[in-house]
Amino acid sequence: MSYTSGLFFIFLLTLIVVYFVVPKRFQWIVLLLGSYIFYLAANPVSALFLVVTTISVFYCARWIGKEEERFSREVSANAETLTREQKKHIRNKSRRKKKLILIGALILNFGILFSLKYFNFFANSTTYLFNILSIDATIPRLDLLLPLGISFYTFQSTGYLIDVFRGKVKPDENIAKFALFVSFFPQIVQGPIGRHDELAQQLYGSHEFDYTRAKFGLQLALWGLFKKMVIADRAAILVDEVFGNFAAYEGVTIFSGVFLYCVQIYGDFSGGIDISRGMAQIMGINLRENFKQPFFATSIADFWRRWHISLSEWMRDYIFYPLSLSHSFAALGKSTRRVFGSRLGKLIPIFLAQLITFLFVGIWHGANWTFVFFGLYNGLFIILGILTEQPLNRFKGRHNISLTGIGWRVVNVLITFVLVVIARYFSRAPDLVTALRMLKRTALTFFPIDISGGIFTEMGLNEKNLQLLVVVLLVLFLVELLQERGVQLREKIAKQHVLVRWAIYFIAVFSILIFGMYGINYVATDFIYMGF
Amino acid sequence: MEELLSILEEIRPDVDFINNERLIDDKILDSFDIISLVGELASHYDIEIGVENLVPVNFNSAAAILELVQKLQESY
Numbered sequence: 001m002s003y004t005s006g007l008f009f010i011f012l013l014t015l016i017v018v019y020f021v022v023p024k025r026f027q028w029i030v031l032l033l034g035s036y037i038f039y040l041a042a043n044p045v046s047a048l049f050l051v052v053t054t055i056s057v058f059y060c061a062r063w064i065g066k067e068e069e070r071f072s073r074e075v076s077a078n079a080e081t082l083t084r085e086q087k088k089h090i091r092n093k094s095r096r097k098k099k100l101i102l103i104g105a106l107i108l109n110f111g112i113l114f115s116l117k118y119f120n121f122f123a124n125s126t127t128y129l130f131n132i133l134s135i136d137a138t139i140p141r142l143d144l145l146l147p148l149g150i151s152f153y154t155f156q157s158t159g160y161l162i163d164v165f166r167g168k169v170k171p172d173e174n175i176a177k178f179a180l181f182v183s184f185f186p187q188i189v190q191g192p193i194g195r196h197d198e199l200a201q202q203l204y205g206s207h208e209f210d211y212t213r214a215k216f217g218l219q220l221a222l223w224g225l226f227k228k229m230v231i232a233d234r235a236a237i238l239v240d241e242v243f244g245n246f247a248a249y250e251g252v253t254i255f256s257g258v259f260l261y262c263v264q265i266y267g268d269f270s271g272g273i274d275i276s277r278g279m280a281q282i283m284g285i286n287l288r289e290n291f292k293q294p295f296f297a298t299s300i301a302d303f304w305r306r307w308h309i310s311l312s313e314w315m316r317d318y319i320f321y322p323l324s325l326s327h328s329f330a331a332l333g334k335s336t337r338r339v340f341g342s343r344l345g346k347l348i349p350i351f352l353a354q355l356i357t358f359l360f361v362g363i364w365h366g367a368n369w370t371f372v373f374f375g376l377y378n379g380l381f382i383i384l385g386i387l388t389e390q391p392l393n394r395f396k397g398r399h400n401i402s403l404t405g406i407g408w409r410v411v412n413v414l415i416t417f418v419l420v421v422i423a424r425y426f427s428r429a430p431d432l433v434t435a436l437r438m439l440k441r442t443a444l445t446f447f448p449i450d451i452s453g454g455i456f457t458e459m460g461l462n463e464k465n466l467q468l469l470v471v472v473l474l475v476l477f478l479v480e481l482l483q484e485r486g487v488q489l490r491e492k493i494a495k496q497h498v499l500v501r502w503a504i505y506f507i508a509v510f511s512i513l514i515f516g517m518y519g520i521n522y523v524a525t526d527f528i529y530m531g532f
Numbered sequence: 533m534e535e536l537l538s539i540l541e542e543i544r545p546d547v548d549f550i551n552n553e554r555l556i557d558d559k560i561l562d563s564f565d566i567i568s569l570v571g572e573l574a575s576h577y578d579i580e581i582g583v584e585n586l587v588p589v590n591f592n593s594a595a596a597i598l599e600l601v602q603k604l605q606e607s608y
Contacts, residue, residue, distance in 0.1 A: 321583045333571060350564060
């Protein structure tokens with residue numbers, strides 16, 4: 001069910017009513033049933049994978065929990081008689097066992113994700129390699145359907161399992177409740193990737209209907225719909241034309257087209273997230289924020305603290321930290337410190353861990369070499385940022401440039417913006433060669449010979465639509481600017497005079513109904529991230 | 533505490549570690565600072581800081597970090 005379909009609206013309305021009508025102790029069951037209905041409506045056969053993940057993670061978490069209990073009992077029963085060394089030995093043995101259980105579950109679940117998502121990518125690349133080496137063999141492609149939300153629920157469940165292993169959360173006791181944690185429908189399509197300690201209590205607990213909270217949730221969802229249907233789907237027309245036909249356009253048009261792709265993907269993704277968070281908020285559940293005004297970032301590192309936050313934090317906590325704190329990396333650090341000196345030598349293992357982490361971020365986005373490049377590109381600029389931090393500070397000090405002044409901040413935002421747009425050539429182009437050709441064309445033919453006709457004319461949007469696009473982009477910019485300055489918009493609106501409030505609601509709903517892109521291909525226009 | 537403060541100041545000379553108690557909550561230390569710090573603490577105090585220790589409550593202030601170090605020195 002698409003979020004923008006009438007059927008979904010009916011489903012949601014029914015669910016919310018039932019949710020607040022049933023006795024509080026059954027509320028989580030309503031959510032569970034609703035989530036499975038939603039999932040089966042989208043993808044009945046793939047629900048099998050959802051169930052496999054649910055069962056495997058649930059039981060492995062319980063197994064790890066039982067092993068921890070057994071270990072605690074063993075140590076406390078013999079506390080007097082065991083030496084420190086013996087306790088250490090028993091602890092390590094227990095740890096190894098828990099680790100094996102963890103690794104088994106991770107291999108199973110990531111194996112499923114990997115095979116379904118990346119098999120064809122590997123088949124093609126391997127076949128290509130064979131061709132280069134003149135080996136006459138082809139790995140066949142498989143026609144595999146990607147289960148809805150597999151990239152999201154796999155990460156959310158495995159995050160939970162790792163948290164159990166680390167002793168951060170206690171294993172869930174009820175498999176039906178756990179099934180809700182895995183399948184909760186507002187998150188399943190495109191996140192945010194939640195954490196058990198933040199989410200479980202909310203999902204399993206009871207909630208009273210609260211008018212203000214429901215109102216705020218509805219407003220958030222409305223804003224999300226606006227971003228998706230009025231902004232993203234409109235920009236998409238121009239983006240498709242630029243990427244489909246780039247050789248016909250000059251650099252400035254191509255670059256603007258890629259910039260519009262940034263707008264499209266932001267409107268689409270953050271819009272979808274706002275709809276999800278808004279729906280959940282109506283029911284009293286607070287899903288974590290996934291975006292914090294990403295285009296105000298002052299560096300690539302800062303960008304990833306503002307864009308798809310739940311993914312980058314997952315990668316940080318479950319890949320970057322474990323890697324950089326591992327024994328092998330610590331050992332690497334010792335050698336690099338010997339060779340490169342203390343300062344640089346200390347940083348090299350961190351840089352390596354960072355690159356590997358972003359390689360994963362890249363390929364999470366898709367099975368294509370463009371995403372490998374995308375990941376490494378981002379990782380590289382983060383490293384560059386760290387390397388240039390001290391020299392830059394010295395430069396600024398010498399030339400009396402204020403480190404916190406607005407001028408310097410704007411410069412950083414603009415540089416970061418250009419870097420982000422360049423990265424997007426790679427996440428949208430169909431392959432690496434095309435992306436590079438587009439970049440080349442952008443650089444070599446940046447300024448058109450004749451712009452009297454305007455940049456985006458004759459590209460699928462008529463003049464009125466282009467003007468509207470500019471207007472809504474300005475609205476978006478204004479809203480983001482206010483949010484960046486910490487203004488709580490929904491609270492602020494609530495304080496306004498009733499006429500002002502209703503004017504805003506009217507304009508919002510009106511815009512979505514009238515200006516939403518209900519083109520001929522409307523039904524096919526689904527969330528970009530739903531294919532993950 | 534003096535030892536710890538000098539380690540902290542070497543990693544981030546611009547931060548006031550004596551008074552600040554929201555190092556993580558206010559995003560003053562980022563993930564790179566944490567990793568650099570953990571590396572230094574591990575080698576200096578001969579302890580093992582696992583990922584499960586990387587929670588805000590352990591790193592929000594110099595006092596909290598010292599407490600973590602002492603706890604890890606005593607455990608097995």
